[in-house]
Amino acid sequence: MFEFSTLTTFVAVVLGLFLIPGPAVLLVLTRTMQGGRRTGVLTGLGIACGDFVHALAAAVGLSALLMTSALAFNAVKLIGAGYLIYLGIKALRAPPADPSLPKVPSVSAARAFWQAIPAEVLNPKTALFFLAFLPQFVHPERGSTLLQFMLLGAIFVVMSAAYTTLIVMVMRPLSHIVKRLRWIGRWQGKIIGSIFIALGLKVAMQHR
Template structure:
């Protein structure tokens, strides 16, 4: 269903996405700093659960689009390619700084999990990214479109869980490493942005 090259590219893009601090990462960092590693880990798992909900919506919705019209599905892919290029340009141009962590009221690990799920489900940027990102790796000629979306989404969810868990468990030593390697913060946006633009251009110019 998937070849090694496609899956490797998918994983690299997802990991690159995680390197750009967004609301989900800041939420995990805030909860960890505020209430400890366990709360941070549970927050990350709540975010991953929200990502799974997005996966189901994308799989059902975009599979229905493909069944209705192959032309419409290709249009979705083209719009998605344009969005990936936009993300890449934005990442390259954005000035990297030390993001300030939001101050949140104290919660238990269970409550942190329950709060993180709807926060991620209702994040429009996450929904848009799923709709733009997933179709680039789905090929109807390789089998069930719904199954392809589901597999890719589950890979995303697993990587998200592992990343946020690692982040929560290593927040202090990781912070010291990042301070020593200041070039990471200066170049990560440009590197990730270039990857997004390359993927977007590849999709926009490939034969359909």
């Protein structure tokens, strides 16, 4: 269904995005510092569940669009590519992000999990990202688009859960790196911007 190059590109881009400390990662770090590893892991799993909801919504909606019109689906892909380029330019021009850990009230591990799900589900930027990101790796000529969307979404979610869990497990020995997130923040926009622009341009060139 997927070519090896398509899957490797998808995994590489997702890894690149994960390696930049974003709000979700900072929330996981905060919860870990507040409640320990179990709370941090469950927070990451809650965020992954929220991402799965977005992936499912994108899969169902975009697959239905393809069944209605292949032309409309291709238009969505191009619009998505344009949106990624826009995000990339915006990230490149934005001032360095403040990497400070967010201040949130302490909660139990179970509550941290349930709070993380709606926090991610109700994030409109995440929804737009999935709508723009996933279609770039879906090719209708290679089989069921719904299955392709679901597989890509599942890969993203599993990688997200594994990454946040890994962060929690190694947080203590890497605490000195966490303290230097302000330095990393200076490059965050440049790296994310470059990834988004490269992906958007790649898709735009393929449609010519």
